[in-house]
Amino acid sequence: MPIQGKVAKILQNDEIVINRGRLDSVKPGMTFEIFAEGGEEVWDPDTGETLGTVEEIKAHAEVTEVKDRLAVARLRMNQQSPMGVMNLGDMQEQLQKMFGQMFGDDVRVQGFGAGQNDDDDDLESMLGGPLKDLSKIQVGDVVREVNVRRKSSGF
Template sequence: MYIPAQINKPIGGHMKNFLRITMMLFIFTASSAGIFAQEKAAAPAKPEKPTLAVLPFVLEPRNIQINVNESEMKIQVVESEFADQLLQNLVKSRKFSVLERSFVEKIMKENKLTESEYCKPGEEQRIGKLLVADFLVVGHVDRVEFLVESKYIEITKETSIRLKGTMKVHFRVVETKSGKVVCANTITRKLDSRDIPAAERRNMTGGDYRDRLFTDCAVSASNYILEGIYPVKIASVQGEELVLNRGEGTGLVVGGQYEVYSQGDIVKDPDTGESIGSEETKIGLIEVTSVQQKFSKAKILKSEGVLEVGGICRQVEKKEKDVEPATPRATPGW
């Protein structure tokens, strides 16, 4: 077979240079891709939310009897359902990774921890480490009362029923790493059936009244916990309108007013050197105008300084006077 002489010629200098450059480019590209992949893999991970566990709230004394409209409420129902209500509200805040109650109970059972043990001061740190939780919420319920009053209305020939309820809980939040109590409080909430519209309470059962009281108390407790760890803050400023970093189910309501504070220097305990907070300066007053799923909006009512992103918002508590009517109401729903 005849082969042209040109094809049998050895590769010339230009061709060798071309192949050499091509090989160098290939090696450089592969090396760059490897370095980029390593840098991408080594990029810092997004900070995880702190983990929080809520233990069942023990009812004390244990021999108490609770009746709601002639039906007895089991002690276990009080303990578990209030903790569930509190847990749900903390989940809505999106600030924590909240452990499921079933998981908490499983760990407690495996380690043979009784209710009397996990409520003892000082035990929280050990339990928190078993649960691998950053924060632990523990507490007890020392008052759950329901009083049913009936009155015959001569004018309408009807018997009016009035139900009153009271719930009192104590709780504390412990940072498991240090054993430090981050915040603690006692909350008392009352329920009066006459404050509920007649059309709504007409079909309400004893369980409905119980749920309403538990929810009110749990919302107050969860808001206090959030305030102690993550207070409401300004997320963005859009002219005269502010966006707050809390949404539905976290205690913010339309019309609620908040004082805005700017943070100053950190204050330390001169004896221990421990940080005990930071200086705060009041710079304004705002009012919530809308509450959405993950954030809320507010308008500025008063400004004594520059309202900026990160400003702390503390709710203005309304003082309510408990005034009884001079004479009993002579209508159904008294």
């Protein structure tokens, strides 16, 4: 059975703290995958019924330090994601470049809440609140051990 826990803290230098440690059998060198809790619901195109949920892996992390009740792990970002590791700021910058080329440099892509005038119509106000960047690792994201080694049954 793989060890599962949550991101308890995000440290500098691309490291996270996992809420599982030596008492939970975590060891240095173990690899964990990180994903948002709940996943994305998938619907059957023929019947319209839900088929269940799938998890989008945000990153992998390798354990570098273990204490009794926590582990520190270094992140390895998931390059398989359709957007890679692009966050909202990067997306806004790319949109600004595209719109500038198409419509001229006077066109401005509204920001996502950073210093914006409350009267401006930006994406956050249109959607009714702050946007959460789902591509970034966040406290509370689920971590699950990968490459689980099974004990030999002796056969």
